[in-house]
Amino acid sequence: MPAILTIHDPLRPTARPVGIDLGTTNSLVAWVDHCAPKTIAVEGASALLPSVVHYAADCSIIVGDRAKALAPDHPRDTIVSVKRFMGRGGDDEETRRLGPYDLVPGGSVVRFRVTGREITPVEVSAEILRVLKARAEQTLGTTVTQAVVTVPAYFDDAQRQATKDAGRLAGLEVLRLLNEPTAAALAYGLDRAAPDRRPNGLYAVFDLGGGTFDVTILVLDDGVFQVKSTGGDTALGGDDMDRAIARLLFERIGVDPTGASPSLTRRALDAAREAKHELTEAGSTIVRLEGREIPLERGEVDATVAPIVARTTAPVRRALADAGVGPAELDGVILVGGATRMPIVRRHCEELFGQKPLADIDPDQVVALGAAIQADLLAGEGRPDDVLLLDVNPLSLGIETMGGVVERIIGRNSSIPTAAAQVFTTYAENQTGFKIHVVQGERELVDDCRSLARFELRGIPPMPAGLARLEVELVIDADGLLRVTAKELTTGIEQQVEVKPSYGLTDEEVERMLLESFEHGSADVGERLLREVRVEADRILAAIRLAIGRDADLLDDAGKAAIDAAMEALEAAKTSRDHRAVQELVEALDAASREFAGKIMNRSIARALEGKSVDEVG
Amino acid sequence: MTCWSCGKPPGAGAFCEACGKVQPAAPGSDHFAALGLERRFAIEAAEIERRYRNVQRRLHPDRFVTKSVPERRLSLQRATAVNDAYRTLKDPLKRAEYMLALEGMPADGEASPDLLAEILELREELDAAKSAGDAARIGELRAHVRRQQDDTMSAIARAFEGSAPAQAAALVHRLRFIARFLEDASGTVEARVQCPRS
Ligand SMILES: [Zn+2]
Numbered sequence: 062m063p064a065i066l067t068i069h070d071p072l073r074p075t076a077r078p079v080g081i082d083l084g085t086t087n088s089l090v091a092w093v094d095h096c097a098p099k100t101i102a103v104e105g106a107s108a109l110l111p112s113v114v115h116y117a118a119d120c121s122i123i124v125g126d127r128a129k130a131l132a133p134d135h136p137r138d139t140i141v142s143v144k145r146f147m148g149r150g151g152d153d154e155e156t157r158r159l160g161p162y163d164l165v166p167g168g169s170v171v172r173f174r175v176t177g178r179e180i181t182p183v184e185v186s187a188e189i190l191r192v193l194k195a196r197a198e199q200t201l202g203t204t205v206t207q208a209v210v211t212v213p214a215y216f217d218d219a220q221r222q223a224t225k226d227a228g229r230l231a232g233l234e235v236l237r238l239l240n241e242p243t244a245a246a247l248a249y250g251l252d253r254a255a256p257d258r259r260p261n262g263l264y265a266v267f268d269l270g271g272g273t274f275d276v277t278i279l280v281l282d283d284g285v286f287q288v289k290s291t292g293g294d295t296a297l298g299g300d301d302m303d304r305a306i307a308r309l310l311f312e313r314i315g316v317d318p319t320g321a322s323p324s325l326t327r328r329a330l331d332a333a334r335e336a337k338h339e340l341t342e343a344g345s346t347i348v349r350l351e352g353r354e355i356p357l358e359r360g361e362v363d364a365t366v367a368p369i370v371a372r373t374t375a376p377v378r379r380a381l382a383d384a385g386v387g388p389a390e391l392d393g394v395i396l397v398g399g400a401t402r403m404p405i406v407r408r409h410c411e412e413l414f415g416q417k418p419l420a421d422i423d424p425d426q427v428v429a430l431g432a433a434i435q436a437d438l439l440a441g442e443g444r445p446d447d448v449l450l451l452d453v454n455p456l457s458l459g460i461e462t463m464g465g466v467v468e469r470i471i472g473r474n475s476s477i478p479t480a481a482a483q484v485f486t487t488y489a490e491n492q493t494g495f496k497i498h499v500v501q502g503e504r505e506l507v508d509d510c511r512s513l514a515r516f517e518l519r520g521i522p523p524m525p526a527g528l529a530r531l532e533v534e535l536v537i538d539a540d541g542l543l544r545v546t547a548k549e550l551t552t553g554i555e556q557q558v559e560v561k562p563s564y565g566l567t568d569e570e571v572e573r574m575l576l577e578s579f580e581h582g583s584a585d586v587g588e589r590l591l592r593e594v595r596v597e598a599d600r601i602l603a604a605i606r607l608a609i610g611r612d613a614d615l616l617d618d619a620g621k622a623a624i625d626a627a628m629e630a631l632e633a634a635k636t637s638r639d640h641r642a643v644q645e646l647v648e649a650l651d652a653a654s655r656e657f658a659g660k661i662m663n664r665s666i667a668r669a670l671e672g673k674s675v676d677e678v679g
Numbered sequence: 680m681t682c683w684s685c686g687k688p689p690g691a692g693a694f695c696e697a698c699g700k701v702q703p704a705a706p707g708s709d710h711f712a713a714l715g716l717e718r719r720f721a722i723e724a725a726e727i728e729r730r731y732r733n734v735q736r737r738l739h740p741d742r743f744v745t746k747s748v749p750e751r752r753l754s755l756q757r758a759t760a761v762n763d764a765y766r767t768l769k770d771p772l773k774r775a776e777y778m779l780a781l782e783g784m785p786a787d788g789e790a791s792p793d794l795l796a797e798i799l800e801l802r803e804e805l806d807a808a809k810s811a812g813d814a815a816r817i818g819e820l821r822a823h824v825r826r827q828q829d830d831t832m833s834a835i836a837r838a839f840e841g842s843a844p845a846q847a848a849a850l851v852h853r854l855r856f857i858a859r860f861l862e863d864a865s866g867t868v869e870a871r872v873q874c875p876r877s
Contacts, residue, residue, distance in 0.1 A: 236744070285732045382865060441745040449736055476762040478740065478755055536759075539740050 080432025085271030091433035136161035136323035148220030161323030190231035202603035214240035215293030242266035242277035244431030262392030270398035290383035292376035306333035461498035491523035512563035710764035
């Protein structure tokens with residue numbers, strides 16, 4: 062590794078934790094710079110990376126704006142809004158909605174057929190995370206291995222697990238899965254620009270994103286953010302509005318949506334989204350589709366999306382009831398998510414809560430900013446003791462009993478981490494195994510709830526029927542993820558618990574994908590090496606620029622000229638396809654800057670010994 | 680008792696007085712101890728909230744991310760117990776039932792005929808008001824039952840203070856009916872029939 066990258070500022074760890082908002086429409090990465098959270102530019106100067114992944118015929122993978130541009134011509138090989146498919150099965154209702162994809166039917170996970178292979182939503186999401194990680198590394202000039210990744214508060218266990226798997230696949234240690242509304246509240250509550258405007262009190266977060274809706278009621282009390290209740294709908298968002306508007310457009314041009322080609326479907330959805338954005342400001346717009354010009358008024362689009370907006374009402378009422386508060390008791394309502402820009406959504410929100418909502422932090426960025434703050438806190442770099450998030454589990458957890466009835470074990474909106482134990486007895490002579498079916502949801506019957514996992518307990522000591530007493534403990538950790546342990550009470554023997562998740566990938570599958578992503582055939586080893594050396598080139602360039610900015614006085618003219626020349630050469634060669642040439646220039650720059658690096662190292666050690674930070678001195 | 684980490688006496692707090700490391704909860708400690716509260720029924724809701732947040736400020740696993748494995752495990756155990764205590768104690772009905780359990784008193788006796796008759800009458804009135812869409816009447820009924828709830832809770836507090844758990848048990852029974860009535864009378868009706876889509 063180049064010397065400039067190995068300089069350890071003795072007062073600051075080199076790897077930085079980041080916060081990632083893995084959104085339905087856009088994804089962002091942010092970090093905390095001197096106590097202030099900032100988003101990182103990922104797509105030119107923009108912090109928004111479109112959550113679009115294109116699988117090209119030559120096996121290369123393109124993410125972001127360029128993938129989005131390829132979507133109309135390659136609708137099946139370009140995955141848009143992958144978040145909606147996370148943790149879902151192939152036959153899920155949500156999976157079969159209007160969309161251009163070629164899906165493998167059935168199965169415990171969704172599989173897209175792209176350019177002759179099958180990929181899962183976890184792999185698609187990992188591609189987005191990889192790009193965010195690489196961009197953060199370029200900007201920060203350090204490696205990035207740890208992240209707080211946000212999820213909708215109403216995500217169930219399978220959806221959370223899928224998100225965590227995607228992080229693992231992208232080479233990120235997920236420090237915490239943080240609920241999006243809680244992240245937003247954190248960014249608002251710790252907004253340094255307005256420290257006196259967020260007093261202690263009771264707040265509601267209304268988060269309508271591209272694919273999910275969350276509402277969270279929370280208390281802010283001297284730095285403690287305590288979630289009282291949360292509600293939502295993981296299949297409600299701006300995408301539903303796009304689909305409704307696209308249907309309206311199809312109607313106008315006299316096309317049956319079920320018979321439309323994937324490409325036309327994609328273009329209609331994109332046109333619908335664009336019209337929706339334009340009508341946020343304007344009263345009317347003209348949509349171009351299939352060579353036709355379709356005029357649209359805001360009023361008719363409002364009428365089209367009104368039933369979708371109305372679906373936020375029931376979750377809001379229930380969250381308020383669960384928190385035991387009325388709208389009048391709220392000290393503020395925070396808006397999150399791109400869809401809350403729409404006037405009709407703001408009006409509806411105002412009616413529900415009886416007050417004008419707060420939207421002074423960019424609703425697209427606020428979640429990533431909050432995630433960065435939490436990452437900083439967890440890594441022990443932030444404020445010492447004054448900030449803490451206390452969250453809840455969104456859905457009740459239960460166990461299937463006789464007759465397909467659910468026995469509720471942990472109620473919804475219980476503060477996490479939490480645990481609950483239940484004792485079962487064996488029903489047969491010498492029974493050595495036991496099956497437990499865990500479900501999530503609020504309904505009484507197993508069939509109406511979402512199946513989470515089936516656990517099989519083995520190795521129960523043989524005893525007469527009814528004598529073996531099994532204590533099964535369900536544990537929800539601080540990520541909202543479920544673990545199950547079991548113990549036979551009379552012998553105290555811990556049981557092996559074999560988990561069969563109802564949806565999602567098994568540990569072995571994720572492991573295999575991880576291996577595949579490392580190998581990925583010999584054909585694109587060159588491509589991989591090229592990408593890696595480019596990342597390294599960007600990192601060393603960024604690190605040297607940072608160092609020159611801080612310690613220019615350590616360089617003499619000759620040394621400065623040598624480094625400048627080496628930097629220029631590397632900058633020019635970065636786009637070359639020859640990874641060896643780029644590697645050589647990286648090494649040349651390393652050689653040219655080695656003496657400089659040594660001097661910086663000495664200086665920072667000297668400062669550390671003086672007990673002052675570099676910032677204080679410089 | 681010695682500290683698991685330094686071997687010195689750790690003192691009574693959550694953290695060792697000698698080395699500062701987090702300690703397991705004292706054996707046999709109850710939900711009240713977990714929140715640092717005296718064992719009694721009459722506690723202000725705000726007091727429970729305040730204690731809960733202050734305890735979690737020090738014991739929550741987020742405070743231990745960079746600490747050693749045993750410290751992380753102990754923090755998780757204690758934070759889980761604190762959440763359990765909070766969930767039980769913040770709800771007056773669950774709090775009362777828990778206190779009866781601590782006294783070894785079953786809380787599931789027979790309802791008196793008088794109580795059943797009273798509840799039945801209130802239910803009929805509620806159903807009539809609901810089907811007539813009479814929001815004002817529903818409000819009145821709710822306010823009436825809320826007052827009964829307050830009275831019952833004061834009576835439960837007195838019964839526990841006077842070491843009369845059998846009397847408390849009968850009152851807890853009444854409180855349970857009241858809670859169920861208020862749930863049905865509140866706006867959660869609409870929400871309860873809604874299933875979360877997943
Ligand atoms: Zn000690």
